[in-house]
Amino acid sequence: MASLTVPPVPTWPRQDAIDLHKAFRGFGCDSTTVISILAHRDAAQRAAIQQEYRAVFNQDLARRIASELSGNHKRAMLLWVLDPATRDATILKQALTGDVTNLRAATEVVCSRTPSQLRVVRQAYRARAGERRLGTDERAFIRVFSERSWAHMAAVARAYHHMYDRSLEQAVKSETSGNFGFGLLTVLRSADSPARYFARVLHKAMKGLGTSDSALIRVVVTRAEIDMQYIKAEYHRMYKRSLADAIHAETSGNYRTFLLSLVGRDRTY
Known part of the structure; x- marks a missing residue:
């Protein structure tokens, strides 16, 4: 919702x-x-x-x-005005070809979208980057998991737990590492509960000293038209605090106003 x-x-x-x-x-x-x-x-x-x-x-x-505009307000607004597929393609391109490669951001986009969404994203990415400009690693990265079904992954996870009395997530954590392990966990968690997964991402982005504005912007902008109400409910259930309160505490100015306009204020400030 x-x-x-x-x-x-x-x-x-x-x-x-x-x-x-x-x-x-x-x-x-x-x-x-x-x-x-x-x-x-x-x-x-x-x-x-x-x-x-x-x-x-x-x-x-x-x-x-x-x-x-300027700063994080500009970054968030420029992503927001893009159509969803072009937005994901932009996030991927920035993550894979920027000065600092952000494989976790790219993994999140690829592994938390449905196969049908990824097919459109792939087309948008090629339109923006050009097929000849895509390296082998980039093409492989965008294709990875693109044929996976969330329903299928959820069924596999349930069957694994029933057969081995151990969650598939526990097995992935113990047997894999790095971006590959992160990708598998993202697929599993998104299949199980997208709202819970993104609530965790948001909490991590605002936890401790400083804020990971790139992660905060990415999740708020990409989920506001999909399931942010469910994410807000999960965030409150898991962390005993409203998402709006957390964003209000970690941001300021027009940047704060814009994000809260997308998320929806849970109280009057």
Whole structure:
């Protein structure tokens, strides 16, 4: 169940585009207006707004956002305005080809998506990177687990536990390590309970000194339109604290406002 809230009456994409353009004009950016619009539009509405923005102002909305916003707020917003498949492809490309390879972020995307989702992501990745620019390792990485069924994996895990009186997760932990082991655990945990898996990722991102903003942004932005309400419930059950409270404590400014707009506030601050 998604946490994203949209206006009860459908909005006019052209008016949204005009209002966004006004928010960008002049000295500084009216981030409140930008958030109030984009954080409350679904993927189809955001795509329509981008089309209207280009048609009316002959500009790319994402590029305008990149020039007007900054820091983690910009990073989160730029991911949010992408369609889901292109967003996952972007996360993969950044994780696999950046200055610092983030195999765990790439593993999370590949191993927590369904086979049908991964097929679309693979097409989007090739469109952005170009097949000739993909190395052998990248192609293999994107294909890995792409034919796995969550229902099948969950059934295997249950059968394994019944036969050996030991969970398959325990076996994976003891017999594997590194990114391969992390990938297998991600598949198993996502198949068992996606909400619990992502609640753990969010908790780890905000645990201790400092915050892993890349993980926080990645999960909030990619799950807000899918199952964030379930993730919030699991987070509260596991850690006795609302996810909104945790995000509020670990972030600030427009970045905080944007994330909380996607997650949904559980109380009035």
